[in-house]
Amino acid sequence: MLRIHFTPADLQGIRVARRPDPLWELVCAACRLVTNQGPLEFGAWRRGVLERTVRDLEARRALHLVGTLVPPVGYIPDFLTPTVSDEGLPAALEQVRATPRRRLQRELGILATTRPLPAWTTTLGKPGDRNMGHLVKALEVSFKALLEPRWGHIRKAVHDEVGLRARSLLDGGVRALLESLQPFARWNSPVLEVDYPVERDLYLEGRGLLLLPSYFCWRRPTALADPTLGPVLVHPVTARPFDAVALNSGGLERLLGRTRASVLAQVARGRARTTSEVAEVVGIALPSASYQLAALRDGGLVASHREGQFVRHSVTAMGHRLLDADAG
Template identity: 55%
Template sequence: MLRIHFGWRDVQNVRLAQQPDPLWELMCAVCRWQTGQGPLEFGHWRRETAGRLTRDPRGARALDMLRAFVPTAGYIPDLLTPPVTGEGLEAGLESVRTTPRGRLESELTRLSEATPPPGGTRGPRVPATASATLVTALLRDSFHALLGPYWQQVRSSVGDDVAVRARSVLGGGTAALLDSLGPFARWNPPHLEVDYPTDRELHLEGRGLTLVPSYFCWRRPTALADPGLDPVLVYPIARQPLDIVRSGEQRLEQLLGRTRSAVLTDVASHRTRTTTEVAHTLGLAPASASYQVGVLRGAGLIVSHREGKHVAHSATPLAFGLLAGNGQTFRRGSKAWSLP
């Protein structure tokens, strides 16, 4: 168990990342790639990615080398997940690229000396010539190989989780947010008791805690190894298998186009949605999101009305009928539209 100790300043400084962190997702995805865990949730992703890697030797080579830095259990160098959550892939890669040589050597030495878990095997050896530039290149190529084709779906799923957590904050403050992390964590003031593979004590000491929702995190949260770094807790979200999401969206894309189908799916997945929320979840410019919503409204798939200072959008029955072909069930009131 990981026991995180809170002071009153820490409770005031609990933060929730608003979107997935690319490098944390990559670390978790590399682990899922190697272990075969979650056959329902990740099986199609693994099979589809394996086929794509046969046509992408650069990505396959990068992923094979990156496995040396990301064991399936035990120590993973903290430098691979720098504290730039919310700033995107390139900001994270730049932070890795500028890692001081001393820190790089220290963390890679610790990695090479780590004992494999019981019943496990040590992965590929860390290259003797490893540099921050090499690691950065491996991360970039592996991200595009493992996560690039799925990033929109990952963002959407994380956005849904963030919306749920945000509502808990509005209803009950920080305590409700920490309570919402069950069943893999329990808020027992002044401690957050987290399901964790080893026993650890983490004292926040006024630094607060950043919560990072993750699609590829599996079964239990993960955290940085060095207690001296800014505290982060990465936790698994509720997810829908990517094969269901992608197969449905591919059919919609043929009819509406990729961006427009994503906007319609996002709006239909919520009671109401503002243009700002759509843009944030899908990573669109506000003007682009507004344009796509306008086109869908003109086609009779979205209706809009004002709620206070905001204009809220919701899907029409025609839209739900169209979306029923993607294998999901969308409910409005007492009626549900789903695949027959």
């Protein structure tokens, strides 16, 4: 568990990133590429990457190079995910290129305790060294291979997530925002308890916290290993939009059943609805509405978040795509 300790000043300094961060997405995507995690969410993407790179030697070499520094589990050097900004991939790559040699040595030394590293990593950051340029180029090529074809999906998923968090903040304040991070984090004031692979405490000490939604972050959040760096919590988006699903007229009803399709359609109208509101407008009993919403949520079509004593439900990007395809 990761325990993030807040002060009153930190509660005033919580921010939500409005856009996906290219290098955080790249690091997370590199991890998803070499695992079988999320076959429904990432299976088609993995197959597409394989099809493209089998004919692209430069991309294969770049992914191999990046993979030497990005294991699917365990420690990943923080310099690969520099300070989050809105300036895009080129600016992020320049931050990587400008990493001081002392920091490179320290972080690669930690990584070397968990896996063998190639000899070229020992020269990174030295005067006249060309390997940093090769690494930066490999990051750029890997971004194009892994993320560029799906960047529109990634932006859409993060945009939807930001909207969800913004509604929580507007309707219930900072407490509601932090509570909306369930199930992968629990607000136990003044500590945010985060599902995490190791036991760790992070004291914000007035620096605030950046919440960064990520398309390729999977199951549990991640964070920078160095507690002295700007605090950021990278967490999975609530739902990931898939490629458009073609349905014939009435196909959604045949796919989901009349009641479940009606629940999905009603949740999509206007603001997020409570379970009782859904039950009333669809004309079903409250336990039935709760059951149908749970099934839709498990299928990635509905997202739910708590606001005080109520749980509100909204349609995810994938749910909207199904509704749009059926209407068309």
